[in-house]
Amino acid sequence: MSAPANTGPVSIEDARIAPKPPLRRFHQARWDEPLLFELGTPGTRGVAVPAPEVPLDDSLPEALRRKQAPGLPEMSQLHVLRHYLRLSQENLGVDLNIDVGQGTCTMKYSPKVNDRFVRDHRVSELHPLQDDSTVQGVLEVMYHLEKMLAEISGMDRVSLQPGAGSAAIYTNIAMIRAYFASRGELEQRDEVITTIFSHPSNAACAKTAGFKVITLYPDADGYPDIEALKAAVGPRTAALMITNPEDTGIFNSRIAEFVDIVHEAGGLCAYDQANANGILGITRARAAGFDMCHFNLHKTFSTPHACGGPAAGASGVSDKLVPFLPRPTVEFDGTRYYLDDDRPESVGKIRPFYGVVPNLVRAYAWVMSLGAEGLREVAEIAVLNNNYLMKKILEIRGVSAPYAEGKRRIEQVRYSWEELHKDTGVHSEEIGVRAADFGTHYWTSHHPYVVPEPMTLEPTESYSRQDLDEYAAILAEVAREAYEDPETVRSAPHNSTIHQIRHETLDDPKTWAVTWRAYRRKILGQ
Amino acid sequence: MVNPVAGLGGRVGLKGSDGPDVQARARELGAVPRASERAAAALEELKARVGAAVVLTAAGPMGEDAVRAAGLEPDVRYTPDASDGPDRADASGTTAADTVAAARALARHVDLLLFAGGDGTARDVLDAVGASVPVLGVPTGVKMHSAVFGVGPRAAGEVAARVATTRAFTEAEVMDLDEEAVRSGRVSARLYGHLLVPDVPVRVQQRKVGSSAADPYAVGGIAAELAGRVGAGQLVLGPGGTTRAVAAALGVDVPVMGVNVLRDGRFFAADVNAAELLRLVTDDDWTGGTWIAVTPIGGQGFLLGRGNQQIAPEVLRAVGPDRLLAVATEAKLAALGGRPLLLDTGDPGLDGVLAGYRTVITGRGRTARYPVQGA
Numbered sequence: 001m002s003a004p005a006n007t008g009p010v011s012i013e014d015a016r017i018a019p020k021p022p023l024r025r026f027h028q029a030r031w032d033e034p035l036l037f038e039l040g041t042p043g044t045r046g047v048a049v050p051a052p053e054v055p056l057d058d059s060l061p062e063a064l065r066r067k068q069a070p071g072l073p074e075m076s077q078l079h080v081l082r083h084y085l086r087l088s089q090e091n092l093g094v095d096l097n098i099d100v101g102q103g104t105c106t107m108k109y110s111p112k113v114n115d116r117f118v119r120d121h122r123v124s125e126l127h128p129l130q131d132d133s134t135v136q137g138v139l140e141v142m143y144h145l146e147k148m149l150a151e152i153s154g155m156d157r158v159s160l161q162p163g164a165g166s167a168a169i170y171t172n173i174a175m176i177r178a179y180f181a182s183r184g185e186l187e188q189r190d191e192v193i194t195t196i197f198s199h200p201s202n203a204a205c206a207k208t209a210g211f212k213v214i215t216l217y218p219d220a221d222g223y224p225d226i227e228a229l230k231a232a233v234g235p236r237t238a239a240l241m242i243t244n245p246e247d248t249g250i251f252n253s254r255i256a257e258f259v260d261i262v263h264e265a266g267g268l269c270a271y272d273q274a275n276a277n278g279i280l281g282i283t284r285a286r287a288a289g290f291d292m293c294h295f296n297l298h299k300t301f302s303t304p305h306a307c308g309g310p311a312a313g314a315s316g317v318s319d320k321l322v323p324f325l326p327r328p329t330v331e332f333d334g335t336r337y338y339l340d341d342d343r344p345e346s347v348g349k350i351r352p353f354y355g356v357v358p359n360l361v362r363a364y365a366w367v368m369s370l371g372a373e374g375l376r377e378v379a380e381i382a383v384l385n386n387n388y389l390m391k392k393i394l395e396i397r398g399v400s401a402p403y404a405e406g407k408r409r410i411e412q413v414r415y416s417w418e419e420l421h422k423d424t425g426v427h428s429e430e431i432g433v434r435a436a437d438f439g440t441h442y443w444t445s446h447h448p449y450v451v452p453e454p455m456t457l458e459p460t461e462s463y464s465r466q467d468l469d470e471y472a473a474i475l476a477e478v479a480r481e482a483y484e485d486p487e488t489v490r491s492a493p494h495n496s497t498i499h500q501i502r503h504e505t506l507d508d509p510k511t512w513a514v515t516w517r518a519y520r521r522k523i524l525g526q
Numbered sequence: 527m528v529n530p531v532a533g534l535g536g537r538v539g540l541k542g543s544d545g546p547d548v549q550a551r552a553r554e555l556g557a558v559p560r561a562s563e564r565a566a567a568a569l570e571e572l573k574a575r576v577g578a579a580v581v582l583t584a585a586g587p588m589g590e591d592a593v594r595a596a597g598l599e600p601d602v603r604y605t606p607d608a609s610d611g612p613d614r615a616d617a618s619g620t621t622a623a624d625t626v627a628a629a630r631a632l633a634r635h636v637d638l639l640l641f642a643g644g645d646g647t648a649r650d651v652l653d654a655v656g657a658s659v660p661v662l663g664v665p666t667g668v669k670m671h672s673a674v675f676g677v678g679p680r681a682a683g684e685v686a687a688r689v690a691t692t693r694a695f696t697e698a699e700v701m702d703l704d705e706e707a708v709r710s711g712r713v714s715a716r717l718y719g720h721l722l723v724p725d726v727p728v729r730v731q732q733r734k735v736g737s738s739a740a741d742p743y744a745v746g747g748i749a750a751e752l753a754g755r756v757g758a759g760q761l762v763l764g765p766g767g768t769t770r771a772v773a774a775a776l777g778v779d780v781p782v783m784g785v786n787v788l789r790d791g792r793f794f795a796a797d798v799n800a801a802e803l804l805r806l807v808t809d810d811d812w813t814g815g816t817w818i819a820v821t822p823i824g825g826q827g828f829l830l831g832r833g834n835q836q837i838a839p840e841v842l843r844a845v846g847p848d849r850l851l852a853v854a855t856e857a858k859l860a861a862l863g864g865r866p867l868l869l870d871t872g873d874p875g876l877d878g879v880l881a882g883y884r885t886v887i888t889g890r891g892r893t894a895r896y897p898v899q900g901a
């Protein structure tokens with residue numbers, strides 16, 4: 001290791017006795033900030049909107065006219081800005097922390113230059129009802145992005161319309177339904193097979209589309225149970241909808257056999273590739289024989305996942321499913337780009353218009369900046385980072401990586417604090433919350449909690465070795481505390497705005513309130 | 527060491543076998559003690575693996591009989607005192623005090639204390655010897671929620687044999703049913719203490735995980751799916767929090783521990799024993815068809831043979847393997863951590879018929895294909 005030039009040489013002796021830097025502490029700002037709706041003062045205004053040139057009443061259809069003015073808070077721009085800045089300080093923002101703990105979300109650095117493209121008026125000022133001839137640029141971006149995603153997945157066509165990963169999964173099951181309906185097999189084929197470690201949206205979307213769902217559990221080695229699959233397939237099988245690598249980070253290397261078994265029974269196979277970050281440029285859905293797949297363009301392709309930004313999904317299909325793609329599709333006739341709405345067998349629209357354009361622009365910019373080799377390098381670094389972190393984490397007392405033990409993982413790991421919990425009574429969730437006092441956090445697992453006391457970490461290509469060392473050191477410190485002083489962990493966070501969130505009100509439809517109106521009705525009783 | 531009365535209540539639908547009154551009632555109902563027989567099966571397995579061995583034991587039905595039945599040589603170190611009570615000679619009147627005394631008498635001289643019984647016996651053993659000697663339970667009780675039992679009698683024998691070569695031991699939980707929780711309609715096991723058991727995880731039964739009644743949506747879905755499949759038929763509901771919640775979702779209030787019968791969606795018979803059940807499922811006047819719904823017992827994954835022995839082999843054969851429906855929330859299946867569901871009907875042939883990948887109903891239109899095997 002070379003010493004910094006301006007401090008002169010440091011002997012090995014000095015380096016060894018130098019104290020380790022203390023762990024970074026985090027103190028969240030704390031504002032007694034009311035809800036925006038409680039802040040308004042009647043008569044205050046933020047923007048003086050010019051009066052309409054024509055009387056609005058005449059130009060708007062009756063059904064669209066409000067009977068009374070909306071109950072919006074009346075505030076100046078400054079006060080709105082101050083409100084949101086305060087809220088932003090009460091946050092552990094995506095660019096603020098070592099965000100490897102939001103496992104399954106593929107949190108990565110989204111290059112700021114991509115946001116500049118998105119904020120450019122040629123993107124931000126577009127209206128979805130503009131004529132094709134006036135949006136040639138963005139159509140060109142979409143056309144080429146589709147080609148690139150087709151190349152990455154090996155599929156023949158890709159729809160960029162879905163508004164999220166789950167919407168893309170829904171798109172896929174809608175196409176599966178349309179495919180079997182077109183062959184007169186829909187009555188007979190009413191079952192969809194998935195695995196318990198596939199993202200739960202696969203089961204949920206299949207149910208939404210009217211299918212029965214059969215779930216497979218891992219075999220003794222921690223891989224999806226191929227014998228259970230054989231027991232489950234039959235003339236009623238419509239499709240296999242499966243995530244790989246699964247949410248455990250385990251890659252099912254017999255995936256092609258799974259596909260063959262389902263194909264032999266006459267079913268289709270849909271690959272949930274939202275976890276593609278560790279296999280980009282290494283393997284493709286088509287190589288395993290899949291008929292269709294989907295990507296999350298947030299998470300893998302630049303835009304941060306959920307809450308860190310809006311979502312966008314992409315559904316890829318092989319030739320035989322192309323007629324069923326959502327409409328419109330983006331086409332090029334050799335001179336101009338256009339939207340093709342004339343698709344009689346299409347499943348229709350999955351969302352209004354043609355996609356979440358800002359995310360598509362970011363995804364395009366991200367792929368273009370990396371190129372094919374760059375994408376593969378992303379995957380390689382993500383996998384290396386994950387396995388480096390896994391080694392460090394498994395050195396911590398009380399933690400393990402259940403299923404396929406001793407095997408390497410792809411891009412994430414679902415760990416278990418079961419041993420620590422048995423020894424100390426401290427729960428995984430409490431460890432994650434205590435981590436907030438050190439400026440980071442983690443997420444546990446989807447439901448059901450298949451892995452006891454779970455923790456899911458996904459260090460993507462964005463994080464440096466120092467970041468990973470710091471993150472592991474934080475967890476090691478919290479684990480030490482759990483053994484030596486569990487109360488400190490249990491009563492955490494100590495430096496955050498809100499100490500404990502009462503989940504009950506969030507779990508019960510009678511009490512959850514995600515709008516001001518619902519809050520007034522359910523909580524304030526107004 | 528055998529607790530001769532362990533498991534007596536099971537086939538006749540009692541919640542346990544503790545106390546002379548319950549035992550007398552069990553005999554009245556036609557219960558035959560099986561503990562000695564199951565202990566002998568464990569010892570046969572032990573013998574098959576280690577050859578001839580001297581087995582230190584207690585007199586008569588407290589162990590000696592089982593040791594002889596297995597073709598091994600007993601060395602009797604404890605005899606219940608006949609002057610203490612009228613029934614002592616045939617040991618049907620042995621009490622918890624005998625279990626404690628026998629365990630103490632044997633513990634000092636052995637490498638492993640193999641005991642046949644249930645949770646109550648495990649508690650007595652814990653009271654008697656603590657962690658001073660490794661122990662292993664041969665499951666013969668009604669309730670076996672502790673982690674100190676082999677998954678079946680033969681498995682217990684197999685694990686015992688391994689102690690001769692591998693001396694790895696681990697602490698395991700001794701549980702007992704929380705009677706309070708049972709009355710409030712929730713099956714839940716309480717931690718009583720720890721015993722030292724051989725460390726062979728796949729063969730040692732895992733502790734029961736208390737199921738929470740907090741998943742009303744999942745249970746409602748299971749109920750709807752069951753109702754759809756059974757229609758106006760006869761539904762035999764095994765015990766457990768899940769099945770009880772399912773019944774509640776169907777509008778029927780049943781006790782949490784017994785086996786109950788619904789006909790055409792309405793309550794028909796409560797807390798039936800094996801003989802009554804056999805009569806109901808072979809009732810020629812009933813033409814609506816019969817289904818049996820059971821739920822695995824918590825973290826152990828026993829589908830049959832733990833807490834639901836009333837659903838006896840004859841009953842299962844009469845109804846047919848296709849009409850045996852397993853129900854569980856996904857969370858409950860998940861808590862098995864990948865272990866298969868287990869069968870211990872007492873009829874290995876039937877266990878074989880029922881084994882394989884079975885459908886487990888996890889919600890409305892939602893199932894799992896899950897491995898089921900004989901214990």
Ligand SMILES: Cc1ncc(COP(=O)(O)O)c(C=O)c1O
Nearest residue numbers: 104164165166199243274275311
């Ligand atoms: C593997 C997998 N599939 C599907 C989804 C669903 O995506 P979304 O949250 O955009 O609906 C996710 C979420 O990150 C995921 O990890």
